Amino acid sequence: MPDAWSLYSNKVMDHFKNPRNVGEIENPDGVGHVGNPVCGDIMELYIKVKDGIIVDAKFKTFGCGAAIATSSMVTEIVKGKSLKEALKISNKTVAEALDGLPAIKMHCSVLAEEALKSAIEDYLSKTNKKGDSNKSERPS
Amino acid sequence: MQRIYLDHAATTPTHPEVVKAMLPFFSDTFGNPSSIYSYGQEAKGAVEEARTRVAELIGARSEEIVFTSGGTEADNFALKGIAYANEHKGNHIITTSIEHHAVLEACKSLEKTGFQITCLPVDEYGLVDPDDVRKAITNKTILVSVMHASNEVGTIEPVEEIGRIAREAGIYFHSDSVQTVGHIPVNVDKLKVDLLSISAHKLYGPKGVGALYVRKGTKLVPLMHGGEQEKRRRAGTENVPAIVGLGKAVELAGQDIGKEAERLTYLRDKLIEGLGERIDQTRLNGHPTKRLPNNVNVSIDFVEGESMLLNLDLEGVCASTGSACTSSSLEPSHVLLALGLPPEQAHGSLRFTLGRNNTQADVERVLEVLPGIVAKLRAMSPLLKGQK
Numbered sequence: 001m002p003d004a005w006s007l008y009s010n011k012v013m014d015h016f017k018n019p020r021n022v023g024e025i026e027n028p029d030g031v032g033h034v035g036n037p038v039c040g041d042i043m044e045l046y047i048k049v050k051d052g053i054i055v056d057a058k059f060k061t062f063g064c065g066a067a068i069a070t071s072s073m074v075t076e077i078v079k080g081k082s083l084k085e086a087l088k089i090s091n092k093t094v095a096e097a098l099d100g101l102p103a104i105k106m107h108c109s110v111l112a113e114e115a116l117k118s119a120i121e122d123y124l125s126k127t128n129k130k131g132d133s134n135k136s137e138r139p140s
Numbered sequence: 141m142q143r144i145y146l147d148h149a150a151t152t153p154t155h156p157e158v159v160k161a162m163l164p165f166f167s168d169t170f171g172n173p174s175s176i177y178s179y180g181q182e183a184k185g186a187v188e189e190a191r192t193r194v195a196e197l198i199g200a201r202s203e204e205i206v207f208t209s210g211g212t213e214a215d216n217f218a219l220k221g222i223a224y225a226n227e228h229k230g231n232h233i234i235t236t237s238i239e240h241h242a243v244l245e246a247c248k249s250l251e252k253t254g255f256q257i258t259c260l261p262v263d264e265y266g267l268v269d270p271d272d273v274r275k276a277i278t279n280k281t282i283l284v285s286v287m288h289a290s291n292e293v294g295t296i297e298p299v300e301e302i303g304r305i306a307r308e309a310g311i312y313f314h315s316d317s318v319q320t321v322g323h324i325p326v327n328v329d330k331l332k333v334d335l336l337s338i339s340a341h342k343l344y345g346p347k348g349v350g351a352l353y354v355r356k357g358t359k360l361v362p363l364m365h366g367g368e369q370e371k372r373r374r375a376g377t378e379n380v381p382a383i384v385g386l387g388k389a390v391e392l393a394g395q396d397i398g399k400e401a402e403r404l405t406y407l408r409d410k411l412i413e414g415l416g417e418r419i420d421q422t423r424l425n426g427h428p429t430k431r432l433p434n435n436v437n438v439s440i441d442f443v444e445g446e447s448m449l450l451n452l453d454l455e456g457v458c459a460s461t462g463s464a465c466t467s468s469s470l471e472p473s474h475v476l477l478a479l480g481l482p483p484e485q486a487h488g489s490l491r492f493t494l495g496r497n498n499t500q501a502d503v504e505r506v507l508e509v510l511p512g513i514v515a516k517l518r519a520m521s522p523l524l525k526g527q528k
């Protein structure tokens with residue numbers, strides 16, 4: 001249905017209507033928490049890491065259609081990726097995978113990128129504290 | 141899918157009878173009202189008839205009505221027109237924090253040219269305290285501008301009392317009445333206004349036309365310079381079809397204003413009541429009774445407005461939100477913040493504004509689909525944690 005005059009692409013609407021990976025991971029290896037109530041978008045991203053690979057990712061988001069769609073898309077993209085690869089995922093990667101976002105919604109894709117980075121950083125800081133058993137998983 | 145339109149505060153469909161009244165003035169009676177031949181004079185007659193109708197609806201004289209391109213121009217004309225015509229008397233203007241952007245931005249523009257603006261606060265219901273107006277008046281005050289009713293939360297302001305205060309102080313009083321004219325009774329003498337803004341497309345007239353009521357003897361500096369139209373108050377060839385449309389819309393509105401207001405108030409309260417019953421942790425924004433007959437504005441905890449709107453749209457329901465996500469600024473509605481709402485509640489607001497074509501079935505449809513939408517969004521909301 002969405003034509004040239006729709007706010008969002010078909011892909012955004014698909015991820016908005018049927019968001020993938022909604023929820024929390026029990027005992028996650030990393031959690032990213034970004035955004036604030038003032039700007040109206042809050043994202044929480046959970047990851048499970050095994051042998052340096054992100055094996056599962058879930059999210060919870062308070063925000064507009066684009067915020068929900070970018071959260072959904074970033075969790076889809078990141079699953080199965082190594083930490084090194086995951087850190088290369090940019091907001092553009094997410095926006096492009098959704099066939100683009102309206103200009104005023106690009107900040108949502110930035111938030112998705114930041115949520116992922118913050119979850120990975122959380123994981124890395126936890127594993128660092130545990131000792132160097134996971135050292136090999138750290139991206140160089 | 142049947143579309144249910146519940147955003148009449150944004151705009152209304154042009155009434156078929158209004159369209160019918162406008163049509164002859166495009167290609168048949170197309171003359172310029174300033175021309176002396178009959179084509180022109182017929183058009184002029186139609187414009188003057190529309191002027192009389194607008195004047196009648198608000199208890200004014202026809203020569204006190206100036207046609208404009210809409211509510212925004214009427215507001216700008218009132219504020220800038222009075223400000224520049226009275227610079228010698230003072231540079232202070234009093235308004236409120238919940239005005240429409242057409243008033244607030246006009247004030248900001250005046251601020252840049254040396255005027256001082258006092259923006260009065262409102263209480264939790266969006267009401268302005270007339271006493272605050274009294275206290276804000278200085279010997280430099282030249283204009284008070286307070287809207288008749290809020291386009292966002294529907295609160296009806298104590299305009300009559302504020303008008304009395306302004307008149308006693310000898311200060312001009314303007315009211316943006318875009319949301320009230322044609323919907324609830326408006327009388328310029330009762331409200332004690334000197335200037336009052338009207339927009340056609342909010343009362344089933346066409347877009348691109350409105351009017352400013354200017355009390356006899358009130359001097360304004362025009363925004364538009366050129367020909368002598370509108371008694372030199374607004375240059376430019378009259379938008380004849382649109383003005384005729386405004387006249388017809390005003391005539392139709394006047395016919396059943398009380399009855400329609402009563403019908404909408406009933407539907408409004410059904411919707412408010414139903415939302416409160418079917419969705420927990422909601423609050424009504426605006427005043428419960430001093431309220432436009434067609435306005436429902438609620439905040440729904442833990443969910444964001446645009447995502448609710450998109451889901452409602454998928455169900456065929458058109459509504460509105462005060463969330464920032466629908467605008468390029470990230471700040472939520474200045475009106476909801478002025479009422480004291482925390483940002484997350486302002487982001488979680490929904491506005492339904494009813495109109496002529498809405499029925500009880502429409503209200504029931506909203507009550508049927510919205511709880512599911514809210515449940516779905518709450519299930520993915522990080523704000524809900526630790527709450528039940």
